[in-house]
Amino acid sequence: MNGSGVLEASERETTAALRLQGISKTFPGTLALDHVSLEVDRGEIVALLGHNGSGKSTLIKILAGFHQPDSGAEAWVDDEPFGLGSSEEAMAKGLRFVHQDLGLIRELNAVDNVALTIGYSRTRVGQIHEGRQTARTEELLARFGVELDVTRPLGDASPVERTCVAIARALWDWHEGSRILVLDEPTASLPSREVSRLFDVVREVRAAGHAVLYVSHRMEEIFDIAEELVVLRAGRVVRAAKVVDQTPRELASLIAGKTVVEQESVARQQESGEVALSVRGLSGRYLDGIDLELRRGEVLGVAGLLGSGRDELPYVIAGARPSTSAQPWRLDDHEIEPPSSAEAPALGIAFVPAERAREGLVAEFTVGENLMLGALPSMRRRGVLSSRRVRLQARRWLEEIDVDVDTADRPVSTLSGGNQQRILLARCLYTHPSILVLSEPTAGVDVGARQALYRLLRERAKSTSLSILLASSDVEDLVSVCDRVLVLVGGRIADQMSGAEINAERIVSVMENVR
């Protein structure tokens, strides 16, 4: 184990807020954690990095008391022994968790969501004292620099506001003792502009002298927020060091477990192919007159902040949301009406939606059934669905996309995030579409799997002259894979760049500045 960055406690002047030593966890058939040690000091933010399956979620679950560690694990909070594997103990020792889904009820407002944890103040007859409760909530949020209408349902608040409410709720009694805040991928669904607001809140927590364990797989933000970092891979700590001593490339290869090839110099398509789809004056809920031309074999990226129309555009093109346009759409020189999602497949438009679990996969179906959902009619023999053919085709495709073929008859929920995304993508490619529309294709997909996904997309675009429209909040996606990028601001195209002009700085500066 490479523990070079972890200083022995005895050598330190300050005592660590949280110290873990020799944490192992065995699940039937796998060693999820292998003698993991780490330290978080007061007033310090430690980043915990690692891709899916690295053991990072297992570690958090042990801290939170959901799992028992194997014997031999030791832990201290402020140098007092801390019994792992009990949620009461974790609570009593001052550990507070904000999980990725935040655990908030969106139908309720901030007052009620906070009160679920901190309790209600009541009048003498037991009625809720609304005024006092509201004031209390506002005061709590103000401590973290958060301002929002606490009486509106949280569903109406922005994602970052919800995250901040969750943090404030977790630390509502922070003045009563020191706290160790564990943030589990808080930025996974935040647009980049809002991330800085979250960071302000996290820095408040640090400034107040509390410790923060910050879990993420977005590398760039680690350099912004954390002082120390710990990288997990296959259940082991492969690096524990100061953030300033690291370079992003070094980290990427540590996380991935192999040297990530230098940003594969994307052979971007320069010559312009025929126009596959042309749409003029496209408008919708967030779109305000977009002119779009998608060429054969081209990967067209769509960038933008939340509410810029970036999220809506792919759904509109795939027929999943209504839109109007100044002129009829032109698909391969035929005029067409904007399709519905039921009509889109017949027009050769395939769609990978943003939320895999909610919009993409059918959890109760097997991997094979999910794979073939879009191509069922071709699975018939004499009008009857042939389960043999479904299985054979599923296996053939699983092999093609490099997923274990024996998973075909398993529930799709047993696959990892990256493999689930491949299943979705393969479902779309199976029907040989001429246009593939993707929204947030790399959400929850780890570094290594991302590269494979990029390669697959580029290879498909080139070899089968598939046109790809890819909308993503992750600028890395756009830089890595696109021939051309549209940057949306306020529902309009604010900038457009192609080939060598595409770079992250330009995309981000256009997204952030023009308004």
Added chain:
Amino acid sequence: MTELAEIPSSRDTPPPSQPPQGNQQHDDQGSRKLLGRAVRISRVDKIGAVYVLAAIIVLFSVWKPELFPTTATVKSVLNENSIAALAALALIVPLATGVYDLSIGYVMALCSVLLAALIVEHHVAIPIAIAIALSMSLVVGLVNAFFVVIVGIDSFIVTLGTGSLLQAVNLLISNDETVTNAQMNTQLGKVATTELIGLQIPVFVVIGVVLLLWWLLERTVTGRRLYATGFNEEAARLAGVRTRRLRFGGLMISAVVAALAGLMLTAQIGAGDPDIGPAYLLDAFAAAFLGATQIRSGRFNAVGTVIAVLVLGTGTAGLTLIGAQAWALNMYTGVVLLIALALTKLERQQVRTGRASS
């Protein structure tokens, strides 16, 4: 790149019994395949209720050896449960698409009072009366589907509402009276009482409906899409499935099958009665949900539903033979239902938490 390490069980899964390519298989492979299939089909987690059924049969056979294990018992269980089976079968297509139809009991009653009114008061020929009654069920299905699919109201509350409306119509038509005459009693009665190898016509109707629904749900593209719609409507829609159309169709099917159940029931009692249907509703849901734990775990299916009806019906018949009181019958239904659902839930949790279903 590979993420197989994240699926611990992928390694210890035995290789698939059949090679992916291979049209011409050797005989021994073929028979092994058959054996494998037999083993797979007989697994307890697939047809647990069949084993429960066997246990019930053994229990009562030992208890009442002279009364229970007789052909008479078999016939009466099958004949008496055919209406309950039809009512339960009516539910499974809408349930597969994630839609409740609480109006089926009232559709049964509607069918009954319509038949009586047409035959007794308007002297309509029986075949025509049957045709009219069945087509009226399509109207009910349309109304349900309109509110659920087009207007977009929750199916539970819509069908509760249409059920209430139907009850009003039924009372209006029948004046809240049981209507019958000689023609109904004998001619229409024949529809139910005619026997073939000791089984009455409703039993064969059940067999027909089971085959049809099994084929629809298991063997057609539509069936797979119906399930996808019920499990994750949004994902199905975005994958190009016309989910609204499927839900619409599901509510039409439930209305027609319910009317068929009403027709058979009316023939059995030889009279039109506005109060006969609703009593079947809760047992129908019980059987449909219990059935969804059988054969295709987690999916509403025709064969599982019939097995469920038989488990409930046979147990009830046995209890009646040993002279059990009414409370025991209700208790039996409740206990079987809750235990079966709890077991299925536990099993599914194990699958979900990564223990492969092997």
